Amino acid sequence: MVEKLSPAAAEAVWDFLNSAQDCETLEALNARLLKAIGHFGLTGGQVVRLSSDGRISAPRAIFGAHGRADVGAYDAALDGWSQHYLDEAYALVDPVIPMSFQAKGPFTWSEAEARGMHRKTRTLFGEARESLIAEALVCPVRTANGDFAVVTFGMDRRRPVDLVERASIHALASLYAVIGDAFAEPETSLEPPPARPLTRRELECVYWVSVGKSDREIGLILGISKETVHRHVEAAKTKLGAASRAQLALRAFALGLIAPAMF
Amino acid sequence: MIHVVTAANRGFYEPQLEAMHRLRRELFIVGRGWDLEERDGGEYDRSDDERAIYLLMLDQDARLLCGMRLRPTDDWSVLTDALPHLVMGDAARLKRPDIWEMTRHVSIGLGATAPEARRRSAEIRVAMTELALRDGISQFVGAMDTGLLGPATQGWIRLKAAGLPQPYPEGGSGLGFTIPVSEGLLADLRRDFACPVPIAFELDARSPLSARPIAELEIRSRARQGADGYPPSLAPVWAPCFAVEGAA
Numbered sequence: 001m002v003e004k005l006s007p008a009a010a011e012a013v014w015d016f017l018n019s020a021q022d023c024e025t026l027e028a029l030n031a032r033l034l035k036a037i038g039h040f041g042l043t044g045g046q047v048v049r050l051s052s053d054g055r056i057s058a059p060r061a062i063f064g065a066h067g068r069a070d071v072g073a074y075d076a077a078l079d080g081w082s083q084h085y086l087d088e089a090y091a092l093v094d095p096v097i098p099m100s101f102q103a104k105g106p107f108t109w110s111e112a113e114a115r116g117m118h119r120k121t122r123t124l125f126g127e128a129r130e131s132l133i134a135e136a137l138v139c140p141v142r143t144a145n146g147d148f149a150v151v152t153f154g155m156d157r158r159r160p161v162d163l164v165e166r167a168s169i170h171a172l173a174s175l176y177a178v179i180g181d182a183f184a185e186p187e188t189s190l191e192p193p194p195a196r197p198l199t200r201r202e203l204e205c206v207y208w209v210s211v212g213k214s215d216r217e218i219g220l221i222l223g224i225s226k227e228t229v230h231r232h233v234e235a236a237k238t239k240l241g242a243a244s245r246a247q248l249a250l251r252a253f254a255l256g257l258i259a260p261a262m263f
Numbered sequence: 264m265i266h267v268v269t270a271a272n273r274g275f276y277e278p279q280l281e282a283m284h285r286l287r288r289e290l291f292i293v294g295r296g297w298d299l300e301e302r303d304g305g306e307y308d309r310s311d312d313e314r315a316i317y318l319l320m321l322d323q324d325a326r327l328l329c330g331m332r333l334r335p336t337d338d339w340s341v342l343t344d345a346l347p348h349l350v351m352g353d354a355a356r357l358k359r360p361d362i363w364e365m366t367r368h369v370s371i372g373l374g375a376t377a378p379e380a381r382r383r384s385a386e387i388r389v390a391m392t393e394l395a396l397r398d399g400i401s402q403f404v405g406a407m408d409t410g411l412l413g414p415a416t417q418g419w420i421r422l423k424a425a426g427l428p429q430p431y432p433e434g435g436s437g438l439g440f441t442i443p444v445s446e447g448l449l450a451d452l453r454r455d456f457a458c459p460v461p462i463a464f465e466l467d468a469r470s471p472l473s474a475r476p477i478a479e480l481e482i483r484s485r486a487r488q489g490a491d492g493y494p495p496s497l498a499p500v501w502a503p504c505f506a507v508e509g510a511a
Contacts, residue, residue, distance in 0.1 A: 013427055017412075017427075163430040171428045174410050175412055178416060197376045197379075198375045200326070203374075211289075258370065
């Protein structure tokens with residue numbers, strides 16, 4: 001059985017999906033987003049970049065939509081929280097970051113917090129809730145230039161968001177991040193660092209690494225030894241500046257060298 | 264250059280098509296655990312028939328880099344028949360001979376560097392649009408993971424959701440999409456992605472070129488790079504029987 005949204009929510013999502021591209025300013029886009037997410041009890045959305053030029057970077061807020069009257073106060077709180085997050089090196093214990101690279105769909109702060117293994121994780125979420133919002137729905141997305149990001153929506157902790165709602169919110173977030181990125185302030189450095197070209201074999205190995213294959217499995221697919229696969233993977237890691245297989249896959253996706261399969 | 268592989272010229276591309284089906288098996292049967300037909304080490308479904316057209320991107324040794332299947336929706340399609348709940352309203356309205364479904368987009372790697380990968384990714388879209396305009400295709404439809412909506416909209420410029428996204432049983436969600444085809448779309452794709460020359464290449468079985476190895480065509484295509492470094496195709500897809508010197 002296929003679950004459905006309420007008619008009003010469905011209409012609002014449909015309207016955003018069909019009209020977001022027509023927005024000529026970020027303000028217009030934000031207004032449409034707020035109208036759509038309001039049907040899910042979400043209070044605002046913030047795009048936070050997690051990678052830059054294909055490399056994982058400290059989370060950085062880029063742009064957002066907030067339906068608050070006290071926008072200035074919220075922006076100041078966000079700036080203050082961002083600095084505190086950096087000062088405390090919270091990125092090292094924040095389970096939202098790894099989940100954002102692994103999750104197939106949106107997840108809540110509470111769901112991420114439950115996965116946190118570090119004692120500092122609880123402090124992180126406690127402070128975030130006190131400084132910003134009580135709960136958030138996090139949607140992993142890609143920005144216009146291919147970087148990884150999340151759109152973090154404020155929400156009421158007591159209101160559950162079901163899978164059908166999450167699917168629609170994910171669509172809103174994906175479109176919002178790309179279209180809004182075009183209006184956002186350009187980065188100071190848009191020129192990606194030069195990367196040495198991968199060989200055909202290295203590229204193939206990186207692709208299979210990205211879908212979770214081991215060296216032995218890749219060797220069987222490509223008809224080469226696992227030792228040879230290992231050499232190709234190590235060479236690719238060096239060329240792309242990746243410290244691990246996960247970083248290698250991430251970087252290759254972010255640079256667009258490999259792409260996800262489609263139905 | 265993107266190879267257009269039809270029922271008429273499939274015989275020239277047997278190794279590449281086998282590689283594509285093997286890749287599909289790894290990704291969809293092994294990787295995603297989907298219950299699909301497995302044959303000769305590859306994945307097949309009912310759309311892999313005489314009406315299917317495959318677009319293949321190859322390297323200079325004629326090995327598969329990227330594959331995509333196109334097929335009319337009028338009798339059956341994944342979106343309208345297997346996933347009709349991803350379409351707002353009656354999905355049957357999308358079952359028409361001039362509406363084609365894009366499915367099974369698989370890629371082993373688009374390019375050795377980011378600029379090359381960006382350019383080659385755009386080549387697929389341009390080639391599809393060239394083919395559509397030649398063959399009277401008015402619209403592409405398909406389904407994709409919801410998280411790809413933004414990047415896909417950016418890449419296709421005029422892509423629209425066909426309905427609201429729905430969750431998959433295995434986690435995540437998907438949604439249907441439509442892409443209206445027009446001369447304007449082709450012009451926009453060429454302009455936005457710096458892809459000024461014809462990309463699609465359909466090997467005519469009657470052409471003397473068909474006696475040449477596919478790898479040779481790829482190498483010659485690369486040798487004819489323009490001043491901007493862009494590798495033009497051997498001939499426009501709409502040229503019914505291009506001159507042999509096109510490859511020289």
